[in-house]
Structures are given as C-alpha cells and as structure tokens.
Amino acid sequence: MNLTVNGELRDFPPLADLAALVATLGLDGRKVAIERNLEIVPRSAYGKTRLSDGDRIEIVHFIGGG
Amino acid sequence: MDGSVHTEDTWSVAGRIFRSRLIIGTGKYKDYAQNAAAAEAAGAEIVTVALRRVNLSDPSQPMLVDHVKPDRFTFLPNTAGCFTGEDAVRTLRLAREAGGWDLVKLEVLSNTKHLLPDMEETLRALKLLIADGFQVMVYCSDDPVYAKKLEDAGAAAIMPAGAPIGSGRGIQNLLNLGLIVEQSSVPVLVDAGVGTASDAVLAMELGCDAVLMNTAIAEARDPIRMAVAMKHAVIAGREAFLAGRMPRRMYGDPSSPTAGLI
Numbered sequence: 001m002n003l004t005v006n007g008e009l010r011d012f013p014p015l016a017d018l019a020a021l022v023a024t025l026g027l028d029g030r031k032v033a034i035e036r037n038l039e040i041v042p043r044s045a046y047g048k049t050r051l052s053d054g055d056r057i058e059i060v061h062f063i064g065g066g
Numbered sequence: 067m068d069g070s071v072h073t074e075d076t077w078s079v080a081g082r083i084f085r086s087r088l089i090i091g092t093g094k095y096k097d098y099a100q101n102a103a104a105a106e107a108a109g110a111e112i113v114t115v116a117l118r119r120v121n122l123s124d125p126s127q128p129m130l131v132d133h134v135k136p137d138r139f140t141f142l143p144n145t146a147g148c149f150t151g152e153d154a155v156r157t158l159r160l161a162r163e164a165g166g167w168d169l170v171k172l173e174v175l176s177n178t179k180h181l182l183p184d185m186e187e188t189l190r191a192l193k194l195l196i197a198d199g200f201q202v203m204v205y206c207s208d209d210p211v212y213a214k215k216l217e218d219a220g221a222a223a224i225m226p227a228g229a230p231i232g233s234g235r236g237i238q239n240l241l242n243l244g245l246i247v248e249q250s251s252v253p254v255l256v257d258a259g260v261g262t263a264s265d266a267v268l269a270m271e272l273g274c275d276a277v278l279m280n281t282a283i284a285e286a287r288d289p290i291r292m293a294v295a296m297k298h299a300v301i302a303g304r305e306a307f308l309a310g311r312m313p314r315r316m317y318g319d320p321s322s323p324t325a326g327l328i
Contacts, residue, residue: 058119062130062141
C-alpha cells in the first residue's frame with residue numbers, strides 16, 4: 001500500500017492499522033505523536049486506526065529547541 | 067542571620083509552582099547528554115522543547131526524552147518555525163498528544179533573519195490556543211502595548227525578547243521591559259537575547275519572574291560552567307530585587323565615619 005509518511009511517498013506491504021505502521025518503522029509509539037490526514041490519532045487508538053491507500057501520515061517527536 | 071534564604075521564594079505559572087527561575091532551551095548542544103548535564107547544572111525545572119518529524123531513515127537515533135527526561139523536567143513545547151496561528155495550533159496539538167502537556171510556549175516569527183515575533187499573528191494564535199484549552203506562555207516583542215493585549219487575551223506569561231533569539235546582545239530596552247514588568251499581573255520572563263550572566267542579573271533586578279535562555283549556555287566555551295553561572299546570576303538578580311537597591315546619588319558618600327579622625 002502507498003502511504004505518504006512525513007512527506008515521503010513510500011510503498012508498504014499491507015498494514016492492518018497504525019500500530020502496524022509504527023512497528024514496521026521501528027518506532028516506539030510511546031515517544032511519538034501521529035497525525036493521519038491532518039487529524040491527530042490518540043496513542044490509545046493506534047491499534048484500531050485502519051490505514052487506507054494514499055493516507056498522509058505525520059509522525060513527530062520532541063527534539064531540542066529553544 | 068545564617069545567610070540562608072528564610073522564606074521559600076517561588077513563582078507560579080498556570081497554577082504550577084516552581085522554585086527555579088531559570089528556564090533553559092534544549093537546542094544547539096553538542097549532544098543530549100551535554101544538554102541534560104547543563105539542565106542539571108542550571109538547576110532548571112522547566113526546559114523548552116521543539117516538535118519535529120521523526121527521522122524515519124534512522125529510528126535508532128538518540129532521542130531527547132531518553133536524556134532530558136520528562137519526569138525530571140517540565141517540558142515546555144514551543145512553536146519554533148511556525149509563521150501562522152494555524153501552524154502553531156497544529157504543532158501544539160501534536161505536542162499535547164506526544165506529552166500530555168497543556169502548558170506551551172507560543173512563538174510566531176515574522177522573519178527568518180532577525181527572528182523577531184509577528185505580534186499581530188502571535189495575538190491571533192494566542193486566542194486560537196486558549197480556545198483550544200492551552201495554557202500559553204507567549205514570546206513577544208518588548209512592546210508594553212502588545213504585552214498588555216496578550217495579557218488581556220489570557221496569556222499565562224508574557225515573555226519579551228531582550229534582543230533577537232541567539233544574538234546574545236543582552237536586554238536592549240530596559241525601559242520597555244520595566245514598563246511590562248510594572249503593568250503585568252501574570253509572570254514576565256525575558257526570553258531570548260541573554261548573552262552572559264550580567265544580562266540575566268539585569269532582567270531579574272528589574273523584577274522579571276524568570277529568564278529563559280538557550281544559546282547563551284549552549285554556545286559558551288564551557289556550557290556546563292555557564293549553566294552554573296546563569297543559575298547564580300538569576301538567584302543574585304532576584305535577591306537584589308527583593309532586597310531593594312540603595313538609591314543612586316550624584317556624589318560620593320563615605321562609608322567610614324568622618325567624625326573622630328585623628
């Protein structure tokens with residue numbers, strides 16, 4: 001399936017839900033926040049958020065800043 | 067007198083009480099370990115943080131939260147890089163989801179060269195954020211008129227720039243800063259422009275509630291030592307403010323008695 005993740009169009013094997021994407025990317029879901037198609041997905045909902053071809057996903061975290 | 071501080075001198079913002087009056091940034095350090103050491107050396111209780119895309123090509127990169135821990139410091143997410151109210155709201159909604167915090171730092175810049183705030187857009191963004199339930203500490207220009215508008219709109223703290231972010235030029239308009247301190251009933255913090263310890267002392271002597279800085283520590287030759295210096299500077303300035311300075315005189319006034327001279 002095709003997803004745009006952090007602005008980059010990528011081809012993934014079929015993913016059941018957002019939790020599967022987080023795992024595929026090797027991320028720790030407790031340390032990130034995610035938007036799907038400009039809507040924030042609460043961390044508790046990753047496992048029940050289905051993904052569709054063409055979804056635009058933003059995955060962010062805290063970094064150093066002033 | 068034993069030299070100790072007899073009543074605990076705290077300040078509060080959005081209902082949270084803090085002892086340290088030094089907030090430090092987490093940008094520009096050599097690495098997160100040095101950053102964490104500087105935060106400890108500064109005695110900081112609050113650190114500012116930015117929100118950015120995760121680097122998907124290397125998910126094993128060091129992460130801020132593994133070094134500067136959110137259970138040790140209050141994270142103050144910022145909106146650095148945002149130029150519109152909508153960008154700021156989007157960024158801070160994500161920050162709230164990532165960390166669960168509603169205390170945030172709003173900065174809406176006007177220009178990538180001097181990094182001074184766009185006050186019209188900052189005020190608009192503030193209203194959007196307050197409507198969304200955030201407690202907002204606002205980076206702003208040193209203009210008392212706009213500072214009052216921010217306070218009237220519900221800002222949790224007013225944070226005027228002493229000088230452009232990262233410039234290290236110190237407080238450029240002490241008169242305006244004094245007017246802002248005098249008129250405000252929410253905390254006032256100098257945010258941006260501090261270059262060395264004396265700048266922080268001046269801000270505190272003027273009656274600011276706290277000082278926020280990043281580059282002054284991160285770009286010092288020895289950041290940890292500068293963090294210690296800033297900790298003392300903020301305490302010294304605060305104590306001097308509370309003590310109340312002597313009057314300025316035109317002429318000398320001898321400290322030794324003039325009577326009984328041989």
